Amino acid sequence: MWGENYSKEELLALERKYTVQSWDASRLKDPILVEREEGVFFWNRRGRRYLDFSAQYGSCNVGFRNKEMVEALQRPLKFGSVSAMFVHTLRIQLAELLAKIAPGNLGKSHFECTGSDAVEAALKFARKYTKKWKIMSLWEGYSGEGTLGALSAHGLPDSRFDFEPLLPGFVHVSPPYCYRCDFGLKYPDCGLACLDVLEKTITREGHMAGMILEPVPAGGGVIIFPDEYLPKLREICDRHHVLLILDEIVTGFGRTGKMFCCEHSDVVPDMLVIGKGFTSGYGAAAAVVVPEHFTIYDCTKPQETRQCHSMSGSPLACIAAITNINIILRDKLVENASEMGKYLLEGLRDLQEKSDIIGDVRGKGLLVGIELVKDKKSKEPDKDKEREIIEKCIQRGLIVEGRCGGPQSVIVLHPSLIVNKEHIDTALDILSDVIK
Ligand SMILES: Cc1ncc(COP(=O)(O)O)c(C=O)c1O
Numbered sequence: 403m404w405g406e407n408y409s410k411e412e413l414l415a416l417e418r419k420y421t422v423q424s425w426d427a428s429r430l431k432d433p434i435l436v437e438r439e440e441g442v443f444f445w446n447r448r449g450r451r452y453l454d455f456s457a458q459y460g461s462c463n464v465g466f467r468n469k470e471m472v473e474a475l476q477r478p479l480k481f482g483s484v485s486a487m488f489v490h491t492l493r494i495q496l497a498e499l500l501a502k503i504a505p506g507n508l509g510k511s512h513f514e515c516t517g518s519d520a521v522e523a524a525l526k527f528a529r530k531y532t533k534k535w536k537i538m539s540l541w542e543g544y545s546g547e548g549t550l551g552a553l554s555a556h557g558l559p560d561s562r563f564d565f566e567p568l569l570p571g572f573v574h575v576s577p578p579y580c581y582r583c584d585f586g587l588k589y590p591d592c593g594l595a596c597l598d599v600l601e602k603t604i605t606r607e608g609h610m611a612g613m614i615l616e617p618v619p620a621g622g623g624v625i626i627f628p629d630e631y632l633p634k635l636r637e638i639c640d641r642h643h644v645l646l647i648l649d650e651i652v653t654g655f656g657r658t659g660k661m662f663c664c665e666h667s668d669v670v671p672d673m674l675v676i677g678k679g680f681t682s683g684y685g686a687a688a689a690v691v692v693p694e695h696f697t698i699y700d701c702t703k704p705q706e707t708r709q710c711h712s713m714s715g716s717p718l719a720c721i722a723a724i725t726n727i728n729i730i731l732r733d734k735l736v737e738n739a740s741e742m743g744k745y746l747l748e749g750l751r752d753l754q755e756k757s758d759i760i761g762d763v764r765g766k767g768l769l770v771g772i773e774l775v776k777d778k779k780s781k782e783p784d785k786d787k788e789r790e791i792i793e794k795c796i797q798r799g800l801i802v803e804g805r806c807g808g809p810q811s812v813i814v815l816h817p818s819l820i821v822n823k824e825h826i827d828t829a830l831d832i833l834s835d836v837i838k
Contacts, residue, residue, distance in 0.1 A: 410435050410447050431793060439466030442818050442825055454801040455829050460620060460652045460769070460816040461683035464729045471684050474725040475718065482717055486513075486710045492720035499727055500691055505662055506670030509694040513687065513715030517651040517677030518548025520688035521614070523709050524673045525551050527690065527698050528612030528645045530707075538604065538613045538644070540577040541584075542622035544806060545614060545649060555614050558622060560807030573607055575600045577615075579625045581762045581773060582781065582810070589628055597634055604642045612645040612673075617663040620652040623805040623812035624771025626764045632667040645672040651688070652769065655679035656730050656819050659740030659767030666766070672696075682818075685722030687715070735819040742821050743767035749830040757837055759787065768821065771805075772813040772837070783811045794836040800829055 405413060413435060434452070438445045442465055445451050457463070464471060484490045493513065501509040512527075514520040529535055539545060539555040546552030547561050554568040557577070562568060576584035576596050585595050604610045617632060619625040639646040648671035653663035657679060660666055664674070677688035692698070700706050713719075730736065747765050750772060754760040761775035774791070776782040788804045788811035795802050805812040813833075817825070 429789075430796065432796075434796070441465045441467075442821055450799070452796070452799050452801050453825060453828055455815045455817040456801045456803045457816055457818045458683055459678065459803075460657070461678040463655050463657065463679035463735060463819045464682045464726055464733075465818040465820040468682070468684075468729065470729060471682065471722065471725055474721050475684060477721070479717060483713075484717055485712050486714050490717060490720075492717050492724065493715040496715070496720045496724050499724060500689065501694075503661055503727065503731075504674060504691045505665055507693045507695070508670065508674055508691045510692050510696060512690045512692070512709065513719075514677075514689060515686045515711055515714050515719070516546075516548055517649075517675070517688050518546030518552040519711060519714070520651070520675045520677055520690050521546045521552040521555065521649060522549045524614065524647045524649075524675050524690045525555065525612065526709055527673065527692070528647065531696070531698050532611040532643065532645060534609045534611035536571040536573060536607055536609045536611060538573045538575060538600070538607075538610055540615050540619065540622075541574045542577045542579060542625060542808070543615050543619045543649075544621035544652075546651075557619075558806050558808055571609070573603060573610075575603055577619060577622070577625055578627045578631050579622075580628065581764075594628065594631065594634065597631065597638065600635070601638045601642070604638070604644060610642065610644045612647050613639055614647040614649055614675075616649045616651075616653060617666075618653050618658060618766055618769055620769055620814065620816065621806035622808075623773065623810055624764055624769055624814055626766060629667060632664065632669045636669045639672075647671060647673040647675060649675045651675060651677040652679075652816070653766075655682075655727070656736035656739050657767055657769050657816065659736065659743055661730075661736055663766065680726070681719060681722035682726045684726065685716075685719035687719035687723050730819070733820075738821075739767040739819045742819075742823070742826060743770065745823060746770055746815065746826050746829075749826065750833070753830065753834050753837065756834075759784065760837060765815075768816055768819060770815040772815070772833075774811040774813065774837075783809045785809060785811050787811060788813065791836050795832055798832045798836065800832040802833075 497511045500511045541557040543557035545555040554572040580589040654676045674691040681687045750763045754763045762773040774784050776784045803814045
């Protein structure tokens with residue numbers, strides 16, 4: 403295979419020379435060159451094994467080099483490069499499958515290539531459908547860094563600064579981040595003041611087309627909302643004819659112990675945005691799923707505007723998604739995520755009791771955050787500690803992620819949904835050794 407005769411240093415130099423940004427983006431002191439993957443592990447050049455509790459940015463729900471996935475992608479095809487201008491059976495099959503598993507009346511899909519593209523499409527749909535133009539989102543929320551529209555809704559300031567001014571009409575409000583409430587209040591005495599402010603903001607701003615948010619902001623440090631937050635938000639959106647857009651790019655496909663996270667609170671959004679675990683990273687695919695009655699485009703009109711990418715819903719992306727969803731359903735990975743998530747959370751809560759620097763542990767299913775502080779009383783974040791712990795975990799063979807920028811320091815865990823207790827015990831042992 404190409405590259406086999408190069409050393410790691412030579413490959414790294416070539417990559418730095420010929421790519422704009424890649425390994426360097428991980429900010430690791432010693433970038434890892436992935437040589438081989440299997441299950442929840444990958445190996446580097448020197449044969450060093452890593453237990454991956456990041457699942458590659460939370461994408462790989464069915465695990466690495468899954469035999470069925472690899473076989474499905476190698477099956478001979480009668481067609482391989484069909485653009486969005488034509489119809490093909492795999493795209494129809496995938497749309498039908500999504501209609502079966504999506505919550506409530508969500509039954510029509512629009513395919514895209516990446517999560518940012520799908521967010522972008524949802525924002526455009528909201529404008530076109532409501533004929534209003536503003537979009538609201540949460541500070542600390544992640545909407546995507548790949549397109550300017552998604553980045554305008556994005557609520558993590560570090561990623562935004564270099565690209566400002568961003569698009570007009572995007573409004574941010576405080577998230578229900580109860581460990582660090584923007585209003586200095588305490589749940590439940592607060593009466594969810596953040597939602598009152600959100601509703602007032604809709605009225606004061608006017609022209610609000612949609613509200614986009616993750617049901618659990620993941621990159622923002624795994625923020626777990628109070629149970630009534632999403633149902634109340636649904637009511638507010640209905641009251642003001644604002645579309646509720648749930649970004650389940652991380653939380654979808656079983657990650658939180660339900661097929662889609664919104665099922666925990668029986669809330670059906672007007673648009674469900676999916677990516678990552680949709681193909682477990684084996685294909686470039688994302689989608690927006692809308693209700694059956696939702697007519698955004700009249701395709702029979704030749705002059706109708708379009709939202710399409712040349713290769714969205716490509717045959718290979720569709721095969722990856724169909725096979726991936728069938729594995730998740732058949733192997734009961736949603737149930738495993740729920741059970742293993744509880745086991746992981748219990749282990750981390752024990753660790754929290756013994757530690758002076760774990761301020762909060764929170765999670766849903768296999769999406770878990772460990773918030774680090776200088777001391778538990780002041781709750782002062784410790785960003786240096788976050789980097790130090792990530793590096794030390796990696797030295798011990800465990801891959802974990804940090805929060806996406808900002809002063810708060812959170813270790814984020816979202817392993818593949820195939821993890822078992824043995825894997826979790828290994829991760830807990832390493833974490834208890836390095837979180838000091
Ligand atoms: C919640 C959420 N939305 C959108 C995106 C953007 O997806 P992509 O990186 O595929 O463009 C991400 C990526 O991490 C995400 O976590």
